[in-house]
Amino acid sequence: MVAVLNKEAILSLAEKAVKVGLQKGASEAEAFAYDGKATSVGIERGQITKANHIVDRGLGVRIQVNKAIGFSYTNIIDKEEAVEDIIGKALAAARASRPDKNWRGLPEKKPYAPITNIFDSKILELRPEDLIDLSTRMLDAAQGDKRVFPIEGGAGAGYSSTAVVNSNNVCVFEAGTMVECSLATLAKEGNTVTPVCFEFNAQRNLNVDPEWVGREAARLPLSSLKTKRVDTKNYKVIFTQFALQELFYYTLINSVKADSVERLQSPFKDKLGTKVGSEVVNIIDDGLLPGGLRTSAFDGEGVPRQKTPVIEKGFLKNFLYDNYTAQKHGKESTGNASRAGYLSTPNIEATNFHVLPGTKSPEGLVGEVEDGLVVSYLQGAHSSNPVSGEFSVVAAPAWRICKGKIDYATRGVMLAGNIFELLKNVVAVASNDRMMGQLVAPWLLVENVRVIGK
Numbered sequence: 001m002v003a004v005l006n007k008e009a010i011l012s013l014a015e016k017a018v019k020v021g022l023q024k025g026a027s028e029a030e031a032f033a034y035d036g037k038a039t040s041v042g043i044e045r046g047q048i049t050k051a052n053h054i055v056d057r058g059l060g061v062r063i064q065v066n067k068a069i070g071f072s073y074t075n076i077i078d079k080e081e082a083v084e085d086i087i088g089k090a091l092a093a094a095r096a097s098r099p100d101k102n103w104r105g106l107p108e109k110k111p112y113a114p115i116t117n118i119f120d121s122k123i124l125e126l127r128p129e130d131l132i133d134l135s136t137r138m139l140d141a142a143q144g145d146k147r148v149f150p151i152e153g154g155a156g157a158g159y160s161s162t163a164v165v166n167s168n169n170v171c172v173f174e175a176g177t178m179v180e181c182s183l184a185t186l187a188k189e190g191n192t193v194t195p196v197c198f199e200f201n202a203q204r205n206l207n208v209d210p211e212w213v214g215r216e217a218a219r220l221p222l223s224s225l226k227t228k229r230v231d232t233k234n235y236k237v238i239f240t241q242f243a244l245q246e247l248f249y250y251t252l253i254n255s256v257k258a259d260s261v262e263r264l265q266s267p268f269k270d271k272l273g274t275k276v277g278s279e280v281v282n283i284i285d286d287g288l289l290p291g292g293l294r295t296s297a298f299d300g301e302g303v304p305r306q307k308t309p310v311i312e313k314g315f316l317k318n319f320l321y322d323n324y325t326a327q328k329h330g331k332e333s334t335g336n337a338s339r340a341g342y343l344s345t346p347n348i349e350a351t352n353f354h355v356l357p358g359t360k361s362p363e364g365l366v367g368e369v370e371d372g373l374v375v376s377y378l379q380g381a382h383s384s385n386p387v388s389g390e391f392s393v394v395a396a397p398a399w400r401i402c403k404g405k406i407d408y409a410t411r412g413v414m415l416a417g418n419i420f421e422l423l424k425n426v427v428a429v430a431s432n433d434r435m436m437g438q439l440v441a442p443w444l445l446v447e448n449v450r451v452i453g454k
Helices: 007-023 080-095 128-142 210-222 241-250 258-262 323-328 362-367 419-424
Strands: 028-044 047-065 068-074 148-166 171-189 197-203 233-239 283-286 307-312 353-355 371-375 390-395 398-402 405-410 413-418 426-429 434-436 439-441 444-452
Touching: 007 028, 007 047, 007 080, 007 148, 007 171, 028 128, 047 080, 047 128, 068 080, 128 148, 128 171, 128 210, 148 210, 171 210, 197 210, 233 241, 241 390, 241 419, 241 434, 241 439, 258 323, 362 405, 413 419, 419 426
Parallel strands: 233 371, 353 439
Antiparallel strands: 028 047, 028 148, 047 068, 148 171, 171 197, 233 444, 283 307, 283 353, 371 398, 390 413, 398 405, 413 444, 426 444, 434 439
């Protein structure tokens, strides 16, 4: 990887932007500086076909003048006049905007909790040749059976550092790393072609396991070659992490964001303290999770990340706030302000949305099911209704459970229901916690799920 900006350089850039903003007439000023690099190699049709290297550096500035907000950004940070230029544009935008009566000010300085396992210097040393090696090992592990065909995938590594400085004495810096490998495959036997199956491994340190990814990416489609149809009725269904990620991202996670509640786009409005799930459902938004893919010491406004209980034993405990929505409603920010790098102003996002694990092994969970399904992947979850929670999705592939054992793969299966009813019908939680981007979760066993078969 190329050289990175050091801590002093990126902080100095942000501090200068705030200083210039105040000098030029801002009532408040905030600077978000970013330095990021990413290197990746891609796989197409079983071959390593491309390598990419991306460097992205920039500065975003938010200005407040008489409770009106202006924002501007630039990716030209090596010229002296760049800071002056974006400050001028942000000030002009603020002066042209209407005052926001709900504006209460930028965040104040607060102490930060210690975080661990989000930076590994060895990742900075990775070359494209190293990522090619990871990809080759993954492909070799997947191609032991000639019926398996890798479709796409690859390996990548990245570094990012951010600094947030504002006129209320917030001045913070953080650096993090990431490495991942992924592979999508299908299997063919005669005239039978399976759905595409996907597996990946992502870590903040260099402890990725490409061989495991390859083996799993091959095992899943091979186990889906011989299928049977299932009857239409209500079943017990085990949702794996991939399936939960799809469902929760488009429904549940949005419903606990304070701005969704404010816009009356959440069914959880006025339900704090009430029961919204079964007693085995416990969810924490954990911005401090060791090694979490979304872990950091502070959010996009420099507010300390924290652990926020969302659901405890089925009861709704908290919503997620950024600084603006928190102050508007007389609350404290939960450290959930997120940004698209330096390109945007903050919005509310979950960090590590952690469904707390239980004590049962995956095999133990399957053993509790007399007649049901294991669902690994869903298609169509993006069309779920984020307000009502209604969903209708294709489960491809899924496997039938008979008398406590996985029996055969299914075909032509759809699931229909409501995510908020699904939460109430969770009867058991496995112990196999796994990070899936924004979601951290084990398998969940849910009863009374409508399955539409033949």
